Amino acid sequence: xxxxxxxGTQDVLPGTVERWQFIEEHAREVCRRFLYREIRTPIFESTxxxxxxxxxxxxxxxxxxxxxxxxxxxxxxxxPEGTAGVVRAFVENKLYAEPELTKLFYIGPMFRYEQxxxxxxxxxxxxxxxxxxxxxxxxxxxxxxxxxxxYQALGLRxxxxxxxxxxxxxxxxxxxxxxxxxxxxxxxxxxxxxLSRMERNPIRVLDCKVDQEHFHGAPALLEHLxxxxxxxxxxxxxxxxxxxxxxxxxxxxxxxxxxxxxxxFEFKAAGIGTIxxxxxxxxxxxxxxxxxxxxxxxxxxGLGLERVLLVLENQGIELPVNMRPLVYFVTMGEEAxxxxxxxxxxxxxxxxxxxxxxxxxxxxxxxxxxxxxxxxYAAILxxxxxxxxxxxxxxxxxxxxxxxxxxxxxxxxxxxxx
Ligand code: HAM
Numbered sequence: 001x002x003x004x005x006x007x008g009t010q011d012v013l014p015g016t017v018e019r020w021q022f023i024e025e026h027a028r029e030v031c032r033r034f035l036y037r038e039i040r041t042p043i044f045e046s047t048x049x050x051x052x053x054x055x056x057x058x059x060x061x062x063x064x065x066x067x068x069x070x071x072x073x074x075x076x077x078x079x080p081e082g083t084a085g086v087v088r089a090f091v092e093n094k095l096y097a098e099p100e101l102t103k104l105f106y107i108g109p110m111f112r113y114e115q116x117x118x119x120x121x122x123x124x125x126x127x128x129x130x131x132x133x134x135x136x137x138x139x140x141x142x143x144x145x146x147x148x149x150x151y152q153a154l155g156l157r158x159x160x161x162x163x164x165x166x167x168x169x170x171x172x173x174x175x176x177x178x179x180x181x182x183x184x185x186x187x188x189x190x191x192x193x194x195l196s197r198m199e200r201n202p203i204r205v206l207d208c209k210v211d212q213e214h215f216h217g218a219p220a221l222l223e224h225l226x227x228x229x230x231x232x233x234x235x236x237x238x239x240x241x242x243x244x245x246x247x248x249x250x251x252x253x254x255x256x257x258x259x260x261x262x263x264x265f266e267f268k269a270a271g272i273g274t275i276x277x278x279x280x281x282x283x284x285x286x287x288x289x290x291x292x293x294x295x296x297x298x299x300x301x302g303l304g305l306e307r308v309l310l311v312l313e314n315q316g317i318e319l320p321v322n323m324r325p326l327v328y329f330v331t332m333g334e335e336a337x338x339x340x341x342x343x344x345x346x347x348x349x350x351x352x353x354x355x356x357x358x359x360x361x362x363x364x365x366x367x368x369x370x371x372x373x374x375x376x377y378a379a380i381l382x383x384x385x386x387x388x389x390x391x392x393x394x395x396x397x398x399x400x401x402x403x404x405x406x407x408x409x410x411x412x413x414x415x416x417x418x
Contacts, residue, residue, distance in 0.1 A: 008114070008122025010306075018321035019312070023154070023305060024107050027127040030150045031105045034142065036129050039104040041085040047075040053084030053291055055258025057201040064112040066122075078111035081257065082128040082302055083284070084291070090132060091293035101133040107305075119275040119307050128281075130300035132288070137232050140263040140283055140299050141239035147267060147279055147301050148245050154308070155317045158270035159278070161246065164253035165233035166203075166260050167225045169286070175224035176202050182218050189214050207254050220251035232262050259284040263299065269311045278311065279303035326417050327393075328370035329356035330363060332382035340381055343391075343406060352413055371396060376416070379409065 005011055012020055028038070047067050054061050066078040079085050086104060089095075095102045107127045114120055129146060131139055144161065151159045166172065179202050187195065194211050197204040206215055225233065240247055247265075255264045264282035272278075281301025288296035312319065327347065329340040340356050347354045355373060357366040363380075370378045380392040391409055394401045404412055 006122070008116035008120075010121065010123075014323075018323055019309060019319055020305070022319045022321050023308060024127075026154060027105070027107055027150060030146060030153065031129065033149075034103070034146050036103040036105040036131070036146070039086055039089060039106055040108070041082075041089045041106070042079075043109065044076045044078050045085050045088065047077040049084050049088055049291065050077055050080060053087065053259060053287060054081065055201070057197060057204055058256060058258055060112060060256060064114055066111045066113060080112045081110055082106050082108070082126055083130060083257075083259070083287070083298075083300060086128075086130045086300075087284075087287050087291050087293070087298065090130075090298075091288060091291055096132065096288070096294060096296050101131060101139070103129070103131045105129045110302075117275065118273060119304075119310050121306060125305040126302040127305055128300060128302040130298055132296060132298045135232075135285070135297050137235035137263075138239055140232075140236045141243065141245075143281060143299050143301055144236075144240060144247075144265055145243055145245060147281070147303060150303065151267065151278070151308070154312065154319075155315075156269065156308070156311050157315055159311075160248065160268050160270070161265060162250040162253050162268065163236070163240075163247050163263065163265040164222065164250055165225055165229055165236075165262055166221055166254060166264050166282070167229040168261055171224050171226040171229050172203060172221070175219065175221050178219040178224065179203065179205070186214050201258070203254055204258075206252055207256060215252070218252075221254070222249070222251045229262055236263050255280060255282060259287040259290070261285040265301075267303070269307070271314055272307065272310050275307070277304075278307040323353075324374040324376065325353045325355040326375070326413055327352065327354045327377045327379050328366075328373060328375035329354070330366040330370065330378050330380045331357065332363060333386075336381040336383060336386055339386065339406065340379075343379070343409060347410055347413065350410055350414065352410070352417065377413070381406075 050065060051061055060080045065080055067075060070076050086106065090102065108125065109123050110126050111123055113122060116122060129143060131143060183198055183205060190211055191208065194205050194208050206218060253264055253266060260282040262283040265280065266277050267279040268276045269278045279301055283299040285297040288298060329344060331337050331340045344354050344356050357369060367378060375396055378394045378396055380394060385391055389405055390403050391406050392401055392403055
């Protein structure tokens, strides 16, 4: 009998995991600069949270959730996204009572039952941020800026930013009428999903993946913005201009989740195929109260980390990840083994990445391992060296050797590692 990983999941093996670690550390570092602090919420939440939070008529809730009844007969769902859980935690822990803004980030797995393909998985990982407590459009612009800096500092090329305003529930009501008037005569051309969305949530229709060709000339939400929304959107743009962040206004951008108000945005990467959205987010002013909290506003994003890795790979961008040992001990004889164990222990304690041979192999085989692991030095210790209280330190890059005393090894290596 043999087992395989579930469809749409990935094993992250040594060799690749270092890239993940690097990206995660990088996300933490960017958050530190913008004063976003980490929050860790459960991987599963009550199903109702996502139904209410993400929206009943979204693809995510209608078709993609991993939902099951637990042994206590509760319906629970593996989180398909991070925002609903963070908002739940924000409300439950009364973080809104704090006088300052609450600026949070998270990195972790999300689950959606989607058709897997390159860049689309059933378990995937997001780096997300959520900022609560201000209507100021500067906060929307800050969220965008954080995402842009995250990509930029990793060296990603060809990342574009699309923005839109989806207005307020009031402006959307006026838009709804205009959109339905446009869609009615095309009813016979549209897919079943679109027809159902026309009844339940017409704005979602424009998000359809198969019917785009029928939407040319559709009224734009932007033309129906109320004054407040239009002013907010103009301010967001002016701040982005100030920061020199390039963007394009995409009046069709509606996002796949229902909680957005005002700003909506997506980051796209060139050259990774049709699934090119590497991140997205926006403002969600009604969500906190929808989930049982006070009237409170928020704005944030979620960036797909698998997609970031894909872009890095496609663009041949090397990350400075280093799992190489500084030194590899090559030993001959029982006594040398004993000394090497002690020296290795001390070096590791002092912070040096060091390795030795296991299994008493021939010297040639040991040196080969040192090469394979890309050690910088081999520390050669045989019976003769032991007798003379010496150790041979060989640079594996140049072949140069020097003889030092074991007592000085640590000092030498630490100096060389700088
Ligand atoms: P989202 O657009 O559904 O937004 O997802 C954000 C990002 O997660 C996408 O742009 C994509 O990079 C990645 N992603 C989504 N689904 C998959 C998948 N099946 N496989 C691989 N990557 C995927 C949200 O989730 C919102 N919670 C973002 C947000 C936070 N808005 C406000 N705050």
